[in-house]
Amino acid sequence: MACVNPVPKLYRSVIEDVIEGVRDLFAEEGIEEHVLKDLKQLWETKILQSKATEDFFRNSVHSSLFVLQLPHSLHQTLQSSTASLVIPAGRTLPSFTTAELGTSNSSANFTFPGYPIHVPAGVTLQTVSGHLYKVNVPIMVTQTSGGANILQHPIQHVFQQLGQPSVIQTGVPRLNPCSLQATAEKAQRMDMVLQQPAALHSGPVDKKHLENASSDTLVPPGNEPKLVSEALLSQQGNSQFISLPGVTFPSQVSQTDSNVEPVLGISDGMTQNLHGGPLTIGPLGALHQHMTDVQLHVKNLVYDCESVKQPRNTEEASSIAVSQKGSNSQMDLSIQVTGDYINEIIQIDGTDDTSSNEEIESIKDVDENEFLGITDAGDRKVLEEADSVSNEDSTANSSDNEDHHIDIVEEDPLNSGDDVSEQDVPDLFDTDNVIVCQYDKVHRSKNKWKFYLKDGVMCFGGRDYVFAKAIGDAEW
Amino acid sequence: MDADSDVALDILITNVVCVFRTRCHLNLRKIALEGANVIYKRDVGKVLMKLRKPRITATIWSSGKIICTGATSEEEAKFGARRLARSLQKLGFQVIFTDFKVVNVLAVCNMPFEIRLPEFTKNNRPHASYEPELHPAVCYRIKSLRATLQIFSTGSITVTGPNVKAVAAAVEQIYPFVFESRKEIL
Numbered sequence: 001m002a003c004v005n006p007v008p009k010l011y012r013s014v015i016e017d018v019i020e021g022v023r024d025l026f027a028e029e030g031i032e033e034h035v036l037k038d039l040k041q042l043w044e045t046k047i048l049q050s051k052a053t054e055d056f057f058r059n060s061v062h063s064s065l066f067v068l069q070l071p072h073s074l075h076q077t078l079q080s081s082t083a084s085l086v087i088p089a090g091r092t093l094p095s096f097t098t099a100e101l102g103t104s105n106s107s108a109n110f111t112f113p114g115y116p117i118h119v120p121a122g123v124t125l126q127t128v129s130g131h132l133y134k135v136n137v138p139i140m141v142t143q144t145s146g147g148a149n150i151l152q153h154p155i156q157h158v159f160q161q162l163g164q165p166s167v168i169q170t171g172v173p174r175l176n177p178c179s180l181q182a183t184a185e186k187a188q189r190m191d192m193v194l195q196q197p198a199a200l201h202s203g204p205v206d207k208k209h210l211e212n213a214s215s216d217t218l219v220p221p222g223n224e225p226k227l228v229s230e231a232l233l234s235q236q237g238n239s240q241f242i243s244l245p246g247v248t249f250p251s252q253v254s255q256t257d258s259n260v261e262p263v264l265g266i267s268d269g270m271t272q273n274l275h276g277g278p279l280t281i282g283p284l285g286a287l288h289q290h291m292t293d294v295q296l297h298v299k300n301l302v303y304d305c306e307s308v309k310q311p312r313n314t315e316e317a318s319s320i321a322v323s324q325k326g327s328n329s330q331m332d333l334s335i336q337v338t339g340d341y342i343n344e345i346i347q348i349d350g351t352d353d354t355s356s357n358e359e360i361e362s363i364k365d366v367d368e369n370e371f372l373g374i375t376d377a378g379d380r381k382v383l384e385e386a387d388s389v390s391n392e393d394s395t396a397n398s399s400d401n402e403d404h405h406i407d408i409v410e411e412d413p414l415n416s417g418d419d420v421s422e423q424d425v426p427d428l429f430d431t432d433n434v435i436v437c438q439y440d441k442v443h444r445s446k447n448k449w450k451f452y453l454k455d456g457v458m459c460f461g462g463r464d465y466v467f468a469k470a471i472g473d474a475e476w
Numbered sequence: 477m478d479a480d481s482d483v484a485l486d487i488l489i490t491n492v493v494c495v496f497r498t499r500c501h502l503n504l505r506k507i508a509l510e511g512a513n514v515i516y517k518r519d520v521g522k523v524l525m526k527l528r529k530p531r532i533t534a535t536i537w538s539s540g541k542i543i544c545t546g547a548t549s550e551e552e553a554k555f556g557a558r559r560l561a562r563s564l565q566k567l568g569f570q571v572i573f574t575d576f577k578v579v580n581v582l583a584v585c586n587m588p589f590e591i592r593l594p595e596f597t598k599n600n601r602p603h604a605s606y607e608p609e610l611h612p613a614v615c616y617r618i619k620s621l622r623a624t625l626q627i628f629s630t631g632s633i634t635v636t637g638p639n640v641k642a643v644a645a646a647v648e649q650i651y652p653f654v655f656e657s658r659k660e661i662l
Contacts, residue, residue, distance in 0.1 A: 444515070476513070476526070476528075
């Protein structure tokens with residue numbers, strides 16, 4: 001899964017551009033350089049304080065501890081004792097060979113801030129919290145801001161279940177923030193993903209394998225190693241994530257910009273959401289999706305552990321970084337397999353979709369109100385006195401209706417609709433969920449609205465997200 | 477005689493259209509920007525404002541004339557119109573609620589029998605007009621009530637008139653004629 005957040009990068013680039021742009025102007029005006037610096041500092045501080053984006057500056061200072069456990073033999077089953085290997089921070093992984101890892105209990109502890117790390121096949125990753133992450137194919141792990149935190153959680157689950165071949169890890173809720181992030185590189189990954197549509201199919205196959213195998217080692221399907229390698233290959237850059245096996249949605253790529261993907265393009269299953277789903281579903285969905293994605297990812301890793309032979313792992317390893325969006329179907333399949341452990345997995349999509357339409361609709365309504373306009377609070381006071389006698393007035397009017405001469409005169413005093421209350425509901429509660437964007441098309445049928453938006457920034461739940469394309473549905 | 481005029485028929489009012497004036501010029505742009513639940517149709521020069529509570533849609537012109545549609549009863553129409561005027565007042569316009577008038581009432585009625593339209597048309601020559609190739613219903617106009625009824629062969633009748641009373645009277649009037657040309661189920 002991609003944990004790349006484009007927002008901090010974008011914001012930082014905006015700040016840089018603006019500062020550079022006004023530098024000359026400031027100089028012309030005779031304002032000193034430090035004023036400009038102060039301005040920039042202030043700006044960045046405000047962004048940090050607002051928590052609108054996460055990890056605004058954490059990228060560079062983040063360090064996570066990863067303990068890589070290498071199996072003493074790649075060809076051995078999971079039961080074999082594993083060696084721990086910790087990848088040192090800040091450097092691309094040393095290439096481990098199976099020979100190095102041959103000795104049991106050989107362990108090396110590396111702490112790395114999550115910088116790109118290349119993990120060769122047959123390595124079991126264990127985070128500080130003790131989760132095991134077995135990789136049968138070479139993977140590349142890069143760091144996203146806040147990635148360490150994220151990894152700890154899922155790996156914990158993985159660890160528990162690694163002991164049992166049939167076990168599958170549980171969800172990784174913490175991966176959500178990562179999942180929401182997308183970078184332009186994702187587009188690359190998406191392209192690569194497109195090339196690996198077969199990866200999708202291997203999922204179910206793996207599941208079956210898992211079901212059948214107890215402690216028996218499974219020979220993963222040919223795609224599996226590819227999946228894992230793809231999954232774990234992460235995109236370069238300052239994003240660290242353990243990408244899930246290549247379950248991607250080529251269709252998603254075509255629809256949306258890569259930036260949008262994590263937010264909106266959850267998976268094939270969520271395609272409908274992308275199209276018709278409310279806009280707000282995006283972030284929520286992405287969160288959930290990534291949770292499931294991570295689950296799937298870990299599971300695939302587990303599958304790999306069970307496999308005895310991984311001859312192709314190395315060759316399958318590709319530089320393709322794929323983030324798994326996880327198709328719904330695949331997710332569902334995988335979740336079914338996990339059995340008991342599924343309970344721990346919070347499935348947000350599919351039948352257990354927890355994203356409520358009402359919630360989204362209400363949020364959409366808010367957005368809609370943004371579009372439609374905001375009642376000026378000041379104007380509301382205009383007729384507080386009006387809340388007086390509309391009732392009397394209406395009764396008076398009804399009696400006057402028969403008398404047409406008096407009609408016009410009597411109806412004059414609206415009495416500010418004493419009865420004619422203020423709107424039944426002050427619809428326009430000014431929420432903080434705002435989208436600022438351009439629109440391609442806004443369409444209405446009776447009370448059903450459809451929004452086709454583009455190039456926008458939205459503040460949702462205090463966080464900022466950017467998108468190049470957004471599609472929304474709402475009911476008024 | 478062969479019609480029971482005491483039969484209780486459910487007349488469902490589906491739409492009430494009314495108009496009123498605000499007696500003041502309205503700045504459509506301001507309404508569009510500051511009003512709630514508005515749609516600005518700049519090309520035709522009107523603003524649509526939708527209300528939820530009485531579910532009505534009002535078309536507002538800058539001259540101050542407002543047409544209010546979608547209500548299900550006359551009282552509701554008036555209520556909604558006043559609410560609308562109130563909301564305009566809150567936006568800052570000096571609105572006076574005048575010239576309220578229900579312009580059109582649309583109702584639907586269902587006969588418990590089917591009707592033979594050609595026969596009905598023959599019996600009601602001047603008032604009924606039937607062009608099956610154009611429209612599957614007979615159009616029956618009652619001049620005195622200024623009401624129009626659309627009679628379908630299924631027995632369903634759509635009535636439009638200037639107010640609810642006229643609509644009810646129209647249904648009462650048409651019943652015997654329709655009853656004459658009903659399709660008897662053997």
